[in-house]
Amino acid sequence: MTSAQSIIRSAQAKGDAPVLILNEAEVKTCIDPRQLLEALAGGFKALSGGKVVSPARPQLDIPQSGYSLAMPAWMAGMHLTVKIVNVFEGNIAKGIPSHLATIHLFDPRSGMPVCIMDGTYVTAVRTSGSAVLSVRELARRDAKVATVVGAGVQAGQHLNLLPLVRDFAEIRVVSKVFADAQALATQHPGVVAVADIEAAVRSSDVVCLATHSYAPVISADWVRPGSHVSSVGVAPPGGELPVELIGRASLFVETREAFAPTPVGSCELAGLDPQTGTELGEMLLGLQPGRVSADQVTVYKAMGVAMEDMVAADLAYREAIRRGMGRVVEL
Structure with a gap:
């Protein structure tokens, strides 16, 4: 074999690459919710x-x-x-x-695999994290009552994170099946299950929609002045967020791709001018205003973007390395 042939053959052989494997429980353990909110804020700015x-x-x-x-997503340092x-x-x-992920x-320098982790928990917590970040940045500072609409995975994650951004006097959960709301409330000390969604929304400062509904789950006229409403549900061709509410609120989105056709964009925003929405990162960078008055209604519509997965996975990976968690396999 010539030296040239040897070089070609060695260049073609990747060899065994050590790859860290993290399961769902390990990923969950390695993501601190407060750090996640800060990482998401930095990610939206970027x-x-x-x-x-x-x-x-x-x-x-x-x-x-x-x-x-x-x-896919990448930025310097990730x-x-x-x-x-x-x-x-x-x-x-x-x-x-219903959502399963890895x-x-x-490595951005070589393209070699570094880690494979469960992404199901990441998907859940980064989605609710972006919505609760919007609560932190856009809800009135004196907001005291929050209502979560839904009783699934997303609703549970919202209930975990909401106490981190405001000192709420009451956090409620409501679902079309009251027993589901009751069951979820028992898992979160201090959370109250309520049956009357209209009464709950009318008396709330923050309303978080977290359902898989093909039709609006609230009416726009239930939302009182000064409220903040977030929505993470994706169920085209309809959707959980009433379009009428968007028309009388200040709208915030992850990116203006939210106005694109589904599945990238939101069905509730179909046909609207992308300039009617402010990117959360633009507000965080000080390029666009956020809440400007106590009576202003603000709405955040999330679709989920790869940046959120990137920053959440980075937190999990770095913490797993620090703790020596996971298993290394050779690929």
């Missing part, structure tokens, strides 16, 4: 500042079953991050989450 590379996510449809999305998320609504009847981290 996103609006043009520092995040995040190409369009391709979608693979499986007829009558679900779809799969690849969500690993190349790709989340594969599979959305299968029929899973709920099987007792497993997250893959790669």
Whole structure:
């Protein structure tokens, strides 16, 4: 074998690469919720500042079953991050989450794999994290009553995070099935399950929508002046957020891709001028105003962006390394 042939062959052989594997429980342990909120705030600033590379996510449809999305993102100081998320609504009847995901981290200098972690918890906590970050930044400072609409995974994560951003006197949870709201409330000390959604919304300073509803779950006229409303539910072609509310509120989004057709954009924002929305990062950077009056109604509509997965996965990976958690396999 010539020296040239030897060089070519060695260049083609990757060799074993040590890759850290983190399961769902380990990822959950390694993400501190307060650190996550700060990481998301920094990520939104970077996103609006043009520092995040995040190409369009391709979608693979499986007829009558679900779809799969690849969500890549990268910025300086982070690993190349790709989340594969599979959305299968029929899973709920099987007792497993409708959103299942894995997250893959790669060395940005070589492209070599570094880590594979469960992404199901990351998807849940970063989505609720962005909504609760919007509460922190846009709700009135004297907000005392919050209502979470929904009783699924997202609602539970909202209930975990809301006490971190305001000293609420009361946090409520409401669902179309009252027993579901009661069951969720028992898992969160101090949270109250309520049956009358209209009365709850009318007397709330913060309303967090976290459902899988194909139609609005509240009426715009229930929302009193000065309230902040967040929405993370995605259920095209309808959606949980009343369009009428958007028309009389200040609208905030992750990026203006929220106005694109689904699945990238929000069905509730279809047909609206993208300039009617302010990116959360623009507000955090001081480029656009946030709340400017006590009577202003603010609305945050989230669709989930790969930047959120990237910063959450980075937290989990760094903490796992610090603690020596996970298992290393050779790929």
